Amino acid sequence: VQSPIELEQTAFNFHQGNPKSMEAISNLPLPDAFLEFLNENGIDPSIYTATDSTPRYIRLKPGCEEQLEAIEADIKCKLEKVEWLPNFYSLPPHIQIASSKSYQEGKIYGIDAASGAAVSALNISPGDHVLDLCAAPGAKLCMVLELLGNSGSVTGVDVAKHRLAACRTLVQKYKLGDNCRLFVADGASFSLIPIRVHSDFKSVNREFGVEKDEFLFKEWTSRRPWKERKRANKEIKNGSLELVQDPELIYYGRCSGVVGMSKIELFQTVSSHEISQYGYDKVLVDAECTHDGSIKHIQKFENWGWSTMERRVLDAERTDDLTVLQFRLLTNGFKLLRVGGNLVYSTCSLTHAQNEDVVERFLSLNPCAELLVIDGSESWPCKSGRIPKTLRFDPLTSRTSGLFVAKFTKLAKDNI
Numbered sequence: 152v153q154s155p156i157e158l159e160q161t162a163f164n165f166h167q168g169n170p171k172s173m174e175a176i177s178n179l180p181l182p183d184a185f186l187e188f189l190n191e192n193g194i195d196p197s198i199y200t201a202t203d204s205t206p207r208y209i210r211l212k213p214g215c216e217e218q219l220e221a222i223e224a225d226i227k228c229k230l231e232k233v234e235w236l237p238n239f240y241s242l243p244p245h246i247q248i249a250s251s252k253s254y255q256e257g258k259i260y261g262i263d264a265a266s267g268a269a270v271s272a273l274n275i276s277p278g279d280h281v282l283d284l285c286a287a288p289g290a291k292l293c294m295v296l297e298l299l300g301n302s303g304s305v306t307g308v309d310v311a312k313h314r315l316a317a318c319r320t321l322v323q324k325y326k327l328g329d330n331c332r333l334f335v336a337d338g339a340s341f342s343l344i345p346i347r348v349h350s351d352f353k354s355v356n357r358e359f360g361v362e363k364d365e366f367l368f369k370e371w372t373s374r375r376p377w378k379e380r381k382r383a384n385k386e387i388k389n390g391s392l393e394l395v396q397d398p399e400l401i402y403y404g405r406c407s408g409v410v411g412m413s414k415i416e417l418f419q420t421v422s423s424h425e426i427s428q429y430g431y432d433k434v435l436v437d438a439e440c441t442h443d444g445s446i447k448h449i450q451k452f453e454n455w456g457w458s459t460m461e462r463r464v465l466d467a468e469r470t471d472d473l474t475v476l477q478f479r480l481l482t483n484g485f486k487l488l489r490v491g492g493n494l495v496y497s498t499c500s501l502t503h504a505q506n507e508d509v510v511e512r513f514l515s516l517n518p519c520a521e522l523l524v525i526d527g528s529e530s531w532p533c534k535s536g537r538i539p540k541t542l543r544f545d546p547l548t549s550r551t552s553g554l555f556v557a558k559f560t561k562l563a564k565d566n567i
């Protein structure tokens with residue numbers, strides 16, 4: 152394991168083309184094709200030399216601070232407070248927490264500090280209605296729910312049903328699901344606004360009124376009642392299922408606003424003028440990407456086979472498709488944001504194509520979008536991105552996984 156000074160020296164040497172550092176990089180268990188990918192994308196491969204010394208991070212459930220010593224005894228490891236991020240602690244990378252009582256009881260959960268920073272950039276306030284457009288497997292969504300406490304709501308969307316089901320398990324395990332609803336849907340076209348149960352907003356979600364014999368959502372249960380299954384079969388026969396099943400609601404909590412609503416009310420969409428007032432207060436677009444900044448992800452390819460990585464990470468056609476998807480997710484997330492709200496765009500890729508280039512194109516086509524400085528980020532151990540106000544975390548600089556973060560607000564049309 153290299154000391155931080157040695158790591159910095161390695162990074163410096165790499166820039167200087169020093170053969171010793173090249174040796175350090177070539178000793179990494181990374182295939183040449185990946186190193187070429189990094190080179191083509193202007194990513195300094197020396198960030199991966201910090202692999203072995205990058206700690207793991209956990210977030211402590213608020214209110215469990217008093218139990219810190221007991222938790223340390225349980226996981227048999229001292230926890231080091233992350234000074235720049237509340238409730239975060241680091242621990243050596245080899246420590247496993249999954250079998251500990253504290254983890255099973257939901258007092259701690261694993262989430263990288265850079266991911267925590269992306270959530271923190273949203274500036275969640277009590278009562279916020281939050282949209283998480285690429286939600287699964289759900290670490291960031293859980294942190295948002297925790298920050299909200301019993302107020303506001305979180306709408307989680309993901310295109311992969313099995314991944315979103317894992318997210319549902321997570322929110323239930325941590326007993327955080329009361330204010331949450333989860334939809335399997337394409338985040339690039341998802342169009343539902345939050346359910347604002349406050350009386351001022353009721354008219355928006357109650358535009359249609361409820362017919363006497365209409366289906367109303369009861370409290371969520373994992374077992375679909377017989378009557379509902381019969382209704383779904385009937386809808387398949389009538390050919391109307393696609394309309395009601397897209398997006399597919401796979402979970403909603405008691406206080407998510409869904410209980411008592413009709414399907415027509417839940418799935419109604421509104422005009423862009425109404426969205427500017429009643430849209431989400433905060434939107435997280437943690438977009439699908441090549442994951443090249445995530446050391447843990449890259450290491451998985453050792454088992455999956457490097458050829459899988461060539462297909463999933465390095466294939467130029469796939470990365471081109473991804474940048475289109477990222478742009479569409481960002482654009483749609485922004486469309487669903489209310490005026491004055493905040494949107495955070497993040498990826499765990501460190502390529503410019505998936506980050507700054509997407510942001511630049513988005514800003515040039517959306518005059519209502521303004522990049523914001525992220526509150527508190529001056530004390531974060533990260534670098535600025537190519538565009539001022541955007542941030543880049545990497546293992547060498549930040550001792551975290553790699554992450555790009557940009558924060559926007561939506562201006563009223565009259566203020567442009």
Ligand SMILES: C[S@@+](CC[C@H](N)C(=O)[O-])C[C@H]1O[C@@H](n2cnc3c(N)ncnc32)[C@H](O)[C@@H]1O
Nearest residue numbers: 285287288289290291309310311337338437439
């Ligand atoms: C980087 S992961 C999100 C991680 C998650 N935010 C968390 O903190 O656990 C990206 C997610 O985007 C999802 N995804 C890919 N294409 C999507 C799309 N068109 N719409 C919504 N989600 C999509 C993937 O299934 C994947 O779960």
